Amino acid sequence: MICHTEIKATHPPIWQYTDELPPGGGNSLAAVAFVFVLVVTLPVYGLTLLLITAVEALKGVPLTFVQSLTDPWFYAPLLGTALLAAGMLRWAASAPRVLAFTFDGAQQLFTFTQTRPLRKPAEVQVPFSDILSVRPYLMASYDTSGHFQVAFTGPGGKVVEHRLGMHFPLAEMEFHAQWLRGFIGERAHEVLNLDL
Structure with a gap:
């Protein structure tokens, strides 16, 4: 897993993330x-x-x-x-999986690359206005890292959801969620613990 951001006092205008696909998944x-x-x-x-x-x-x-x-x-x-x-x-x-994503604050654009079984990776762009929610999750109360779940309006008005990453440290999740709140408001949720 390669994360291209470090936690700093001010968030950069672009948040990029790339996840390495494990060999032979499934x-x-x-x-x-x-x-x-x-x-x-x-x-x-x-x-x-x-x-x-x-x-x-x-x-x-x-x-x-x-x-x-x-x-x-x-x-x-x-x-x-x-x-x-x-x-x-x-x-x-072998469900679709997000390999990389970018939240571009300047262009108000969420871009992600997803893989699907027996297909080439596809890049999808979603305007921030189409994002319904970005929810950071911890799977258990003792976890120190988690993932993001993004929901947006897709083609034909269908709601599409994707999991982003798997091992974001808690402080990094809070940092990115706070930055996203500046663009999409309350649609960027606080970190949710699924144990509670």
């Missing part, structure tokens, strides 16, 4: 989904194999389950289902 969730689907479907495969064997034994047909177990095509649907579930969960967990 891959652990996909691995869990893959294992979960395998654990759930293996008993179903085992039960199916037992039923096939029982039907073959009742009909007097020679048992073929040993051949089935050694046939790679027998496992293809199992692995395919698990991989599909892992991919879908990875896709669902």
Whole structure:
């Protein structure tokens, strides 16, 4: 995480922030989904194999389950289902994420760069007049750092919300919120502790 501002007595006219994207974000969730689907479907495969064997034994047909177990095509649907579930969960967990943002006091403009699954990063500009709120949050009372949540009016009048950063020190959050209050008034909230 790279923060381009330092806490000073007077706030600079531009607040810029860049967050480094961690490599492979969401891959652990996909691995869990893959294992979960395998654990759930293996008993179903085992039960199916037992039923096939029982039907073959009742009909007097020679048992073929040993051949089935050694046939790679027998496992293809199992692995395919698990991989599909892992991919879908990875896709669902990859929500748009803000990588960088700038609050430009001189131009009254909030600009941010967001990533989306399987798309190039996109830059979005929002006039300060379209910002509905900027809320700094601490997740717990013992936390010393938190994040900002910004809400603004997007295309078609839809309310859009994004999380900005994750590890802003408390003093820095208060400093930036106070500076923003000079431009957008009470829409820039005080630091809120989610524990309370």
